Each structure stands twice: as structure tokens, then as C-alpha cells.
Amino acid sequence: MRLFFIVCLLGSAQIWAQQYPYEVSEKLPFGAQNPKVPEQLKDFGQLAGQYSCQSTARNAQQEWKEPEEIIWRWKFIMNGMGVQDETLKPDGSHSGSIRVYDADSLTWRVHYYSNTAFPKTLGSWNGNGDEDGDIILYRDQAAPNGTPGFYRITFSDIGHDGFEWLGEWVNKPETFSFPTWKISCVRQQ
DSSP states (O other): OHHHHHHHHHHHHHHHHHOOTOOOOOOOTTOOOOOTEEEEEEEEHOOOOOEEEEEEEEETOOBBBEEEEEEEEEETTTTHHHHHHEOOTTSSSOOOOOOOEEEETTTEEEEEESOOOOOOSSSEEEEEEOOSSSSEEEEEOOOOOOOOOOEEEEEEEETTTTEOOOOOOOOTSSSOOEEEEEEEEEEOO
């Protein structure tokens, strides 16, 4: 009986692996890109791995606070058809995003979540990679004085060893920007 159970267990694990070969596994600790998805999945897919990052945000007086060490982990999800990330912060405020490329509208749809805020719907950003290899995402957001604009997120200097991230408020024509958060990451794995 015990042998039968072990054979069934191993057989079902093998079927699982064959059905979902791009999922996170012992062989693929961060998953892999499914070849059936648009090429644009490589924009965020190239970040699959774990990073040690310095995160710096502004305080209530709009001055830069001391940098905070965070871990930022990226992996493929949905059998290699999307990318998920999560940040682990020393103060216990963790967050992440689910990133899926919408081939119909030719844009990234990025849905953000956090353990410190529980909105009825997740905040979302839209955007694309550009000719310089940066990834730029936007979300409508008025300035505190009511000026229409966006919160713009830019991933830049993306390479095997790490990347830079900048969050900033910009006006609609993008002639003015006010950086509010910056993160510099170095790959661990």
C-alpha cells in the first residue's frame, strides 16, 4: 500500500511538472517565460531573481529620508505568462505587483498591492518599454494643489547585475517632475 501511494504521488508530481513547465520549481526558482507570450514579457521577465535594494523616499517635509535596505523578489507566474514581484521591508510593510502584458492594447497592466492598505480595487499602472530599454509606467494622479498629472514609474539601467527605479509626479505634458521615491537594486541570485 505504501509503495502504491509513493508511485501515485511521484506520478502526479511528474504530470504537474509536464503541464506547467514554466512555473517556479526547484529547477527554476523564479520560473521561466512561456514561449507563447508576446516578446514584451521580457521587459519585466529579465528581472526574475532576488535583489538587495536601497529604497529612499521623501518625508512629510519633502526632504529625502535615510535609505532603507529592502529585498525585491521577481518571479514568473501563471505558467510563465506573467510576472509577479514582492518587496520585503524591515518595518514589516511589504508590497508587490502582478504584471501582465496586454497584447490587444500593446501595454503593460501592473496591479499593485500592499499589506498596509486594503483598497476595494488594486491600484494599477499602464505603460511600456522604450527604445532606451527603460520601462515607463503611468497612473493618473493630481498634485496636492489639484494640478492634473501622473505618477510615473521608471525602471532604468536594467542589466544582469541590477536596475534603478524612480517614482515621480509629472504634469500632463511631462515638462515638470517631482521625484518622491527612488530605489537602487543589486542582484543577489
